[in-house]
Structure formats: C-alpha cells, structure tokens
Amino acid sequence: MSRLLPVEDAQARLLALRDPLPPENIAFSESLGRYLSHDIVAKRDQPAAPLSAMDGYAIRFADLPGPWTIAGEIPVGAAPAHPLAAGSAMRIFTGAMLPDGADTVVIQEDVAADGARLTLTGDGPAAHGAHIRARGSDFIAGAPLLPAGTRLHPGAIAAAIMGGAAQLGVGARPRVAILTTGDELVQPGRALAPGQIPDSNGTMLAAMLAGEPALVSLPLHIRDDREILARVLKDLARRHDVIVTVGGASVGDHDHVRGALDDAGGTIDFWKIAMRPGKPLIAGTIGDALLLGLPGNPSSAFVTATLLLIPLVRHLAGARDPLPQVRQAALAVSLGPGGQRRDYLRARLDGGLLTPFDGQDSGRTFPLAAANALVIRAIGAAPRDAGEPASYIDIA
Template sequence: MKLLLSVEEAQARILALAAPLAPENIPFTDAVGRFLSKDVTALRDQPAAALSAMDGYAIRFEDLPGPWSITGEVAAGAMPSRAIGAREAMRIFTGAMLPPGADTVVVQEDVAEAGAALVLTGEGPAARGKHVRARAGDFAAGTCLLAAGARLTPGAIAAAIMAGAPAAAVGRRPRVAILTTGDELVPPGHPLGVGQIPDSNGAMLAAMLKEEAAEVGLPLHAPDDRTLIANVLRDLARHHDVIVTIGGASVGDHDHIQGALAGAGGSVDFWKVAMRPGKPLVAGTIGTAALLGLPGNPASAFVTATLFLLPLVRHLAGARAPLPLVRQAPLAAPLAAGGERRDYLRARLDADGLTPFASQDSGQTVPLAAANALVIREPRAPARAPLESADYIAIA
C-alpha cells in the first residue's frame, strides 16, 4: 500500500467504499437539495397549446394594420369559443389559448375599441408570432429535462412538476454520525480545565453537512479510550451509513481511531494523503458503514471534510458529480512556491482576486472564519505574482 495517496486517489477510494443508496419517491415540497435517482423525461408538451404572453387581442398577422371586428374573448384556462377569420380579433389575456386561425397578439396598449371595431393606435406587433408562446416552446414530450444524479434546485423542481412527474425519485439521504475524540475537548460553553479547549469541530462539521442531502445526528464525543471508542463505533455502524471521527487519526500514543476501528471489527482502506493541511486521514469501513477519520486541527478537519466527507455524502445520496468544483481566478497577492505536498490555502476572494492569508496554521480558526476560498497550490509549484491565475475551491 502506498504510504501517501494523492488527493484524487484518496477521493476515488473513498467513493468506492460504498455504493449510492437505494432510491425513494418523495413529495416535491421535500425534495430541494436531493439528487435524482432517474432521468426526468417530459410526459407532455409545455405549453400544451399556443398561449398569449400578454393581455391584448389575438389576430392574424396578415390583417395588420386592421381595423378588426371583435368576436369575443378568451381567458387563461378557458377554451376559445370559436376560430377567428379575416379581419377578426378576439380579446385575450395572458396565459390564454390562442383561438384557431390567430397567430399573433397585439397588446392592448397599441389598440383602441371604436364601437364594435378595433383600431390600431400604436406600432403594433413587428413580426408574426409576436407575444405568443408557441406550443412546446419550453419543452416537448419525450425530452429529457433533468438527468439522473442532478441536484434538485427550486427551478429544477418546477421543471419536473411541469413535465408531469407525480413525485421526486431521489436517492435516500445517508445517515451520518459525527464523533469527536480527545481528553482535551470540552462541550461548547462548559468551563475549561487546565489544558482543555472547546470542542468546535463537531458543530463545524454538523454545520457543513446541514445543506447536504444527509441525516445528521447531534455530534458525539469520546475520551481517549480505545476500547470505549471501539464500542461507540460498533454501535454507530448499526444505524448509520457514514461515521466521521475527528481527532486521533494519526499513530501517536493517544491516536486511537485506527486501533479502535480494528477492535470494532472494521478495516482501514488507507491513511495519509499527500496534502496540507490534512495529511493524517483514515478511510475504512465497519459493517456496512463507511468511516472517515479526520485530523483534529480545525482547518485540517474543514479541508478534509470539504474534499472527502461532503463528496462521500453526495455520492451516497446519488450525486452525478459529487466532487467540489475547481475554479480559477487571478491572484491579488503573491503566492510563494509550493512544497512537497499539495496545499489548500485559506484565502479571500473579492473583486481584486484571490488573497491567501499570511497564516496557514491549521489550529487557527480566525482565518477559517474569514475565508471564502481554498487556493490550491501544487507540489513544487513555482512562485506566482499578482494577476497570475490560480485554482481554488469556493467555500461558505
């Protein structure tokens, strides 16, 4: 086994730990953020007939500039009472079906009624079909509107419903357990003893997962006791699809995740990735659950969760493209040469470009709070000047 995997190798092996979960049908009102388990194919034309896009009068374009005789009216949701013929017009409202024979709508601001006649007072429509929504102008029956694995946004939900889908066919939400470890950690808001620090990582990961298609329980905590951690892991594996631990991922005297995983009957797929921060990452399985052991420093936990945990959750939920999107932007400040591992640098992206922070200490939370981007610096990359392009991942 390679001691240090590349980020891409680690991502591929983590996604291979478990297959996407079984699909389910749910109401569209509950479906935002979920991933489609099958294509959405239109069952109908939209619109199903030519409709007026404005309030006005349905006419034949060839009869311009009028005048016309008014033969009735049609409202949205109603069938036209008759067809229109030469030099005839029918009052029509937005969303109403065009009567047979009509091909254009003249807006009400461009005409006036003179007794039973309609006369043009403005410029009128410039072309045949003006102010008309053509049949199937949005989509036609049989069109694949949304591909399996697509994330359901509010707009996508509207399209799926308009296509005739009765419910959302989506992947089940993975059940995720968060377990922080370490004798030095104290729950948020509790008094601190000597050498103790508040346990910020559990709440941070829960917040990161809040916008994902996942069921996340309250973060749990275990002290540095290998047997106790093994018992907790064994119990969590019975009820969860993903277990993410924070801290204890290395192999020091007080790093117990690998040993506890073995003690619980699980196995390690790999540990250690050629990246900074976040080198000591454990990936494995216990029962049917995938396990990720993240390092304990806040920036390390955040970066590894961004690159590995969130993609795993999206993969299990059925995402077609679960990995974070890598973008490019110009640098607003110099970027020093790279080292032996790939760096993910906390940075700020604004109108001037990307500015990596001076301090990249993985234990600091203030730079993490200020960052909205992770600048990617490849191993042994040359120094770069302002205005040169850099790869980055957007973060909240």
C-alpha cells in the same frame, strides 16, 4: 517512509467503497437539495397549445391594419369558445390559448376599442406570429429535462412539475454520525480547566452538513480510550451509513482510531494523504458503514471534510458530480513555491482576486471565519506573482 496517497486517488477510493444508497419516491415539497435517481423526461408539450405572450388581441396577420370586430374574450386557463373569423379580433391575456385561425397578437397599447370596433393606433405587430408562445417552444413530450444525479434546486423542481412528473425519485439521505475524541475537549459553553479547549469540530462538521441531503446525529464526544472508542464505533455502525471521527487519526500515544477500528472488526482502506492540512486521514469500513477519520486540528478537519466528507455524503445521496468544483481567479499577492504535499490555503476571494492568509497553521480557527475560498497549490508548484491565475475551491 510510506508513499502518501494523492488527493484524487483518496477521493476515488473513498467513493468506490460504497454504491449510492437505494432511491426513494418523495413529494415535490420535500425534494429541495435532493439528488435525482433517474432521468426526468417530459411527458407533455410546454406550452401544450399556442399561447399569448402579452395582453392584447388575437388577430390574423393578414387583416392588418384593421379595423376589426371584437368577437369575444379568452380568459387564461380556458379554451377559446370558437375559431377566429377573418376581420375579427378576440381580447386575450398573457398565457391564454390562441383561438384557431389567429396567428398574431397585437398588444393592447397599440389599439383602441370603441364598443365592438377595434382600431390600430400604434405601430402594431412587426411580423407574423408576434407575441405568441408556440406550442412546444419550451420543450416537447419525450425531451430530456433533468439527468439522474441532478441536485434539485427550485428551477429544476419547477421544470420537473411542468414536464408532468407526479413525484420525484431521489437518492436516500445517508445517516451520518459525528464523533469527536480527545481528553482535552470540553463541550461548548462549559468552563475550561487548564489545558482544555472547547470542542468546536463536532458542531462545525454538523453545520457543514446542514445544507446536504443527510440525516446527521448530534455530535458525540468520548475521551481517549481505545476500548470505549471501539465499542462506540461498533454500535454506531449498526445505525449509520457514515461515521466521522475527529481527532486520534495520527500516530501519537493517544491516537486510537486505527486501533479501535481494528478492535471493532473494521478494516482500513487507506491512511495518510499528500495534502496540507489533513495528512493523517483514515478511511475504512465497519460492516456496511463507512468510517472517515479526520484530523483533530480545526482547519485540517474543515479542509478534509470539504474534500472528502461532503463528496462522500453527496455520492451516497446519488449526486452525479459529488466533488467540489475547482475554479480559477487571479492572485492579489504573490504565492511561494509548493512543497511535497498539495496545499489548500485558506483565502479570501474579493473583487475577483484571491488573497491567501499569512497564517496557515492547521490549529488556527480564526482564518476559517474570514475565508471563503481554498487556494490550491500543487506539489512542487513554481512561485507565482500577483495577477497570475490560481485554482481555488469556493467555501462560502
């Protein structure tokens, strides 16, 4: 029997088949969820000048405990009209620039104003420099803000804008085609004849990619016909970066993905992985397109998409760390020994405890609805008791 490829080797070989797509410049409003193609370095100090962190009055610390003469007001977004003289105070608001000569802010709750006279009524600032945001206290010009490959979330976008970026360079979105195969499959919502089942995998995979930076075509379905499949693969390869087939990846009489890939002029890079579910997975190329042939059972398709399809899409889109993050949590129940393939067990993480489901058959769909984690059980792993740690992948 041929040696099954370890999961890590399969992931590495798949990502090595193609470099990330060329970058493109986009507006900030389009950048959420995209991956930076270059480092973001600050072009300015933030703050660019000392600012007040509170509403109150700018003073000289040496003039405490007052009283002071109120010498004006500094609105947010405007430069102070003049320096602060000794014995004077200027009304100031949160985020406003301090005038030259001021080194402390006394908050408005600690003082009382009577005309132009300001007196201390509370404890006052505890130290020189109180309630001031120093220039460059957030970051300074030239400081690295975001490394290439960062996925842009709202906070990262804000940091890039505050650092002075005018637009963002990001990896292009890979074009992904999803193709389900099988005579037994019927489009969702249509009547079923005996022996037929609804085609859930295409919609499931499209939903899994909905939050990723990808351009996903509506799922297609074709019957079990090698000639038709080869023709469709050849056509899709001209217009897509990734083709995902679902079903037909095993060795049955009606499993045509390998043969159709060959007929279409493609090549196989690897086939079969030491994992459960998901062993009969195919990876190859057709021209410039990548082909990922997933197993047809729903759980197998879901698990292999989590471990290989989503990382591939993220890699092509420019991600620095495209693989799913492995976490640790305690088991709520005991876990039996591992077998000859690495297991990815559908499980529920609740209250910090992992509970793998009893039914792990790859044809079962219902556990996917309740699962929010995949518990990882290594090849040949020893049994573990409740309370012991286990590795898992978050799929919530």
